[in-house]
Amino acid sequence: MNNVLFWLSFYLLMLAVSIAIGYCKGNMVAGALLGYVLGPVGVILMLLSKNRKMLPCPECGDRIHRHTYICPHCQQKVLNRLQP
Numbered sequence: 001m002n003n004v005l006f007w008l009s010f011y012l013l014m015l016a017v018s019i020a021i022g023y024c025k026g027n028m029v030a031g032a033l034l035g036y037v038l039g040p041v042g043v044i045l046m047l048l049s050k051n052r053k054m055l056p057c058p059e060c061g062d063r064i065h066r067h068t069y070i071c072p073h074c075q076q077k078v079l080n081r082l083q084p
Contacts, residue, residue, distance in 0.1 A: 014039040018046050026052035
């Protein structure tokens with residue numbers, strides 16, 4: 001019985017960690033699915049995934065939030081040109 005509780009709590013912890021990483025990277029659904037299906041492997045995959053909240057500016061290449069209207073580095077309007 002203790003062995004089952006250990007593995008259940010372990011996979012619930014991996015699910016929570018994977019969801020948290022997915023939330024920080026702008027892809028919480030993938031974090032939940034990977035954490036639920038793959039457990040610790042899902043956490044590793046989420047750590048290696050790209051950040052969908054931060055995209056490169058088309059003008060200067062600086063990393064900016066995807067909802068930014070003007071790039072803080074080059075002062076160019078970028079909202080309409082960014083691809084999600």
